[in-house]
Amino acid sequence: xxDRYPYQxxxxxxxxxxxxxxxxxxxxxxxELHEVIQEAKKMASQIQQSxxxxxxxxxxxxxxxxxxxxxxxxxxxxTHIFGKLLYEKRLHEEELRGLREDKLKPIRxxxxxxxxxxx
Amino acid sequence: xxDRYPYQxxxxxxxxxxxxxxxxxxxxxxxELHEVIQEAKKMASQIQQSxxxxxxxxxxxxxxxxxxxxxxxxxxxxTHIFGKLLYEKRLHEEELRGLREDKLKPIRxxxxxxxxxxx
Numbered sequence: 001x002x003d004r005y006p007y008q009x010x011x012x013x014x015x016x017x018x019x020x021x022x023x024x025x026x027x028x029x030x031x032e033l034h035e036v037i038q039e040a041k042k043m044a045s046q047i048q049q050s051x052x053x054x055x056x057x058x059x060x061x062x063x064x065x066x067x068x069x070x071x072x073x074x075x076x077x078x079t080h081i082f083g084k085l086l087y088e089k090r091l092h093e094e095e096l097r098g099l100r101e102d103k104l105k106p107i108r109x110x111x112x113x114x115x116x117x118x119x
Numbered sequence: 120x121x122d123r124y125p126y127q128x129x130x131x132x133x134x135x136x137x138x139x140x141x142x143x144x145x146x147x148x149x150x151e152l153h154e155v156i157q158e159a160k161k162m163a164s165q166i167q168q169s170x171x172x173x174x175x176x177x178x179x180x181x182x183x184x185x186x187x188x189x190x191x192x193x194x195x196x197x198t199h200i201f202g203k204l205l206y207e208k209r210l211h212e213e214e215l216r217g218l219r220e221d222k223l224k225p226i227r228x229x230x231x232x233x234x235x236x237x238x
Contacts, residue, residue, distance in 0.1 A: 033169045040172060044163030050152045053159060057183055060176035 011102040013075050021078055024095040028085045029071050036063050079103055083110025087118075130221040132194050140197055143214040147204045148190050155182050198222055202229025206237075 013021065043056045072081065085091035086107060096104060132140065162175045191200065204210035205226060215223060 041163050044160050057179035
């Protein structure tokens with residue numbers, strides 16, 4: 001059964017789609033890390049008392065957890081991740097140009113769902 | 120049994136000793152927090168990549184744990200804490216002037232033990 005994929009609902013990623021996905025994923029992660037670095041520098045520069053220090057600790061701990069949870073590079077998770085990143089505007093749709101419709105459709109649909117849910 | 124203290128080996132802290140202990144304790148804690156704040160500001164200002172960011176997170180997490188463990192304001196712990204702070208030079212012996220010998224003796228003895236142990 002050469003055309004059978006083990007998980008029926010998961011699209012197959014071609015080699016070029018995988019390369020594109022990796023690039024888009026890394027770009028979004030890089031931008032998010034850059035934001036956290038900028039915020040950490042700002043918070044640190046404004047520390048005046050110990051509560052500010054522990055606020056910074058808390059901020060970094062939470063962002064680390066969130067980023068680890070969010071950037072889970074498995075093909076079974078990628079449509080969901082890209083949908084979320086589109087919704088958050090951390091990823092631009094043109095960065096996904098080159099993916100086939102079987103990926104773009106669920107990605108857009110998750111972004112739209114999140115936008116609706118947040119409104 | 121008005122003179123009987125529940126824990127035979129623990130000295131009784133007089134009101135003036137308690138006030139002095141609180142002041143010395145807070146001063147040492149304040150100095151230690153000040154150090155951590157300065158170090159966090161320095162580390163944050165030098166962040167260039169995400170590994171530096173998570174190093175800062177790790178540093179803050181560890182220092183928080185260590186400070187919480189160390190600064191445990193219970194009279195049953197104070198001689199040990201002050202001994203350690205003396206050894207670390209975070210506390211000067213003159214800040215403890217006014218404590219009675221039944222406290223100063225174990226405090227000095229702990230400081231000396233730690234100095235010997237570290238050498």
